[in-house]
Amino acid sequence: MVFSKSFGYALRGLLYVAMINETSPRVQLDEISKKLAVPRYFLGKVMKKLVKGGVLKSKKGPYGGFYIHEKTLSTTLLQLTAITGDTIMYGSCVLRFRKCNAENPCPLHRQVEFLKNEWQNVLASTNIGDLLKKNHPDFLKSIAVI
Amino acid sequence: MVFSKSFGYALRGLLYVAMINETSPRVQLDEISKKLAVPRYFLGKVMKKLVKGGVLKSKKGPYGGFYIHEKTLSTTLLQLTAITGDTIMYGSCVLRFRKCNAENPCPLHRQVEFLKNEWQNVLASTNIGDLLKKNHPDFLKSIAVI
DNA sequence: CGGATAAAAGACAGGTTTGTCTTTTTATAA
DNA sequence: TTATAAAAAGACAAACCTGTCTTTTATCCG
Ligand code: FES
Ligand code: FES
Numbered sequence: 464m465v466f467s468k469s470f471g472y473a474l475r476g477l478l479y480v481a482m483i484n485e486t487s488p489r490v491q492l493d494e495i496s497k498k499l500a501v502p503r504y505f506l507g508k509v510m511k512k513l514v515k516g517g518v519l520k521s522k523k524g525p526y527g528g529f530y531i532h533e534k535t536l537s538t539t540l541l542q543l544t545a546i547t548g549d550t551i552m553y554g555s556c557v558l559r560f561r562k563c564n565a566e567n568p569c570p571l572h573r574q575v576e577f578l579k580n581e582w583q584n585v586l587a588s589t590n591i592g593d594l595l596k597k598n599h600p601d602f603l604k605s606i607a608v609i
Numbered sequence: 610m611v612f613s614k615s616f617g618y619a620l621r622g623l624l625y626v627a628m629i630n631e632t633s634p635r636v637q638l639d640e641i642s643k644k645l646a647v648p649r650y651f652l653g654k655v656m657k658k659l660v661k662g663g664v665l666k667s668k669k670g671p672y673g674g675f676y677i678h679e680k681t682l683s684t685t686l687l688q689l690t691a692i693t694g695d696t697i698m699y700g701s702c703v704l705r706f707r708k709c710n711a712e713n714p715c716p717l718h719r720q721v722e723f724l725k726n727e728w729q730n731v732l733a734s735t736n737i738g739d740l741l742k743k744n745h746p747d748f749l750k751s752i753a754v755i
Numbered sequence: 756c757g758g759a760t761a762a763a764a765g766a767c768a769g770g771t772t773t774g775t776c777t778t779t780t781t782a783t784a785a
Numbered sequence: 786t787t788a789t790a791a792a793a794a795g796a797c798a799a800a801c802c803t804g805t806c807t808t809t810t811a812t813c814c815g
Pocket of ligand 2: 701702703704706708709710713714715716717718721
């Protein structure tokens, strides 16, 4: 009932880059992993997925690093789950029955239907820009602490 | 965002035993695993956890098997998550921060606080007996279908 | 008691996720 | 062009979850 570690790293990494990019054009993996207290090489892989997923940019070499582009701030949490491979349960049963449907519902179906929709809604309607704004100004503290 | 397989097996196993025990004093693992179409030996381990967790009883040997006791029907889904080791997020952060608290919230805290409480509520207020009642009479179908 | 039955326990294997380290590729500046 | 810096890519290991099989332990019945 919790996101994967990868998702957490991805979100926090993305937020950190977005925050830094308000004042600096690039951030390096080294800095990100230290500030977030996240395993460096693993974070590298997650960030790579973000770049490949089209929600972040990167540049190799000197003066390189990660930086945002147009789409970054409008990236929703739902898109992020797709990128990090988190199984999200819209259309799938919380009990892992073959599929979630009202005709042949699992014993939990009624109880969780509403919550699933609401949850789905939050993920689809919240984007990186929203989180960045809402959590200012002690925002760094909120993503840096494990 | 979904329960573990173990949790699903545990719940369905528990429900099956509870259902059968309305007419028969014991059920064997063999029958349960076949009816639920669940891997037999793995289910055995899950059932063992239920017994150790004090929400089910078992007896070895001839005429043995699994059966319910007083506490079985009042077992909540929240208790089940504890038994199967599912990380549930009440008091813990969806992003896996050390702990979820309002003073130093993660970037998602605000957005998910309400949903977490609601979800928690469903799990804590739903017990095996409830599910058994609500899903009668085509209840077997609902738990047997994978 | 002795044989049969069923859960409990233990050993092991495959897959996925997470984590670490090394090598390769790309870009920059001098 | 060369040295350097940084991400990308690849190889590998540890931990966890799931699944299978074998051995042990408890119980019942004759
Ligand atoms: S059938 Fe299980 S949640 Fe809908
Ligand atoms: S601190 Fe993350 S959900 Fe509360």
